[in-house]
Amino acid sequence: MQSEQIKGRVVLSTGSWYSVIAENGSMIKCRLAGKMRLSELKQTNPVAVGDIVYYAENSDGTGTISDVEDRTNKITRLATHGRRGEQILVSNVDYGIVVQSFKQPAYKTGFIDRFIVTCEAYEVEPVVLMNKMDLCGSDAETDKLRELYEGLGYKFYTSAIDDEASIIRLRDLMKNRTSVFIGPSGVGKTSLLNMIEPGIEKPIGSISTFSNKGKHTTTFAELIPLSFGGYLVDTPGIREFGLVNIEPAELSLYYPEMLEPRERCRYYNCTHVHEPGCAVIEAVENGLIAPSRYASYRQIVTTLDT
Ligand SMILES: Nc1nc2c(ncn2[C@@H]2O[C@H](COP(=O)(O)OP(=O)(O)OP(=O)(O)O)[C@@H](O)[C@H]2O)c(=O)[nH]1
Ligand SMILES: [Mg+2]
C-alpha cells in the first residue's frame, strides 16, 4: 500500500531539492523518487519549476516526488556547465509578459517583436507591457503602440510603479494565471513585482550588471505565489533564455499579419526578404503590414541559421 499522493506545484529548484507548494498553500521540500531521476534523458531536469507534481510525505517532513503531469508548455534554454540537452526554465506558463519602458532604457519595437516571436515559439501567450508611463511624453505614442499590438491580437498594457490603477489592471490580468516577466534589464520588472505583490521586496537595480561579468547568473526561475491567486516569475532577462531554433522559412508563422500573405508567395520556402513574387513584401508596400514589424522580421531572419 503506497502512502497518500498529494498534488502540488514546483516553485523553486536547486537541482536536487524541489520546493513544492500544495493546493492548501503549505510548502514542502521534496526529492525525486529514484525512477524519476532516470527518466527524460534529453532534459537535464526531469522535474522543472512550474511542474504539477504528485508527492508523498516522509516521516522526516520532506517529500518524495513520484510523478509529474504533462506540461502544457515550457520555456527552455540550452544546458550549461558542460551538460547536454535542454534545460527547462519554467513550465505551464499562461502569459509571457514582454516588459519595455518608455525611457531609461528607451523601448525598441524590434525587442518587443523578438520577444513575441520567442513566446509564440514556446506556445506561451505574449502580452506587451509598456512601463515607466510617467516618462512617456505623449499619449499619441502610446495609442500608436496600442493600436499596433492590439490590432495583431495581443493584449497590451501600460504601467508606472506610482500609478496604482495600472498595478490593479496587472493584478486582474495575472489573477489565477502563471505569468513570466521577460524583457531587458532596467525596464522595471522587479519594481513592478514588488508593487503587484507588496511584501515580496525583491532587490531592484540591475541583476544583469552581474551576469555580464559571468557572476550570479540565475540559471533557474522562481515561481512567486501571488496572494490574490496565480504565480509570477521574475527573470533577469531574455538573454538568459537564448533564442529558440526557428527555420528562416518558419519565422513568418510567428507573425500573425503574415499568415495570410505568406500562403500566396511564389516560392513555398520564401523568406520574404528578396524573393520575386513575394506577397508579404507586397503587403508591406501596400501598407497592410507595419514597417516596424517588417523591419524586425528582417532583422530576426538574418540572425537565424540557414
Ligand atoms: N520613472 C520610473 N522609474 C521606474 C519605474 N519602474 C521602475 N523604475 C526604475 O527603474 C530602475 C530599474 O528597475 P528594476 O525593477 O530593477 O528593473 P528590472 O527590469 O528588474 O532590471 P533587471 O533585474 O536588471 O532585469 C530602478 O531604478 C527603478 O526605480 C517607473 O514606472 N517609472
Ligand atoms: Mg529585476
Ligand SMILES: [Zn+2]
Ligand atoms: Zn514571401
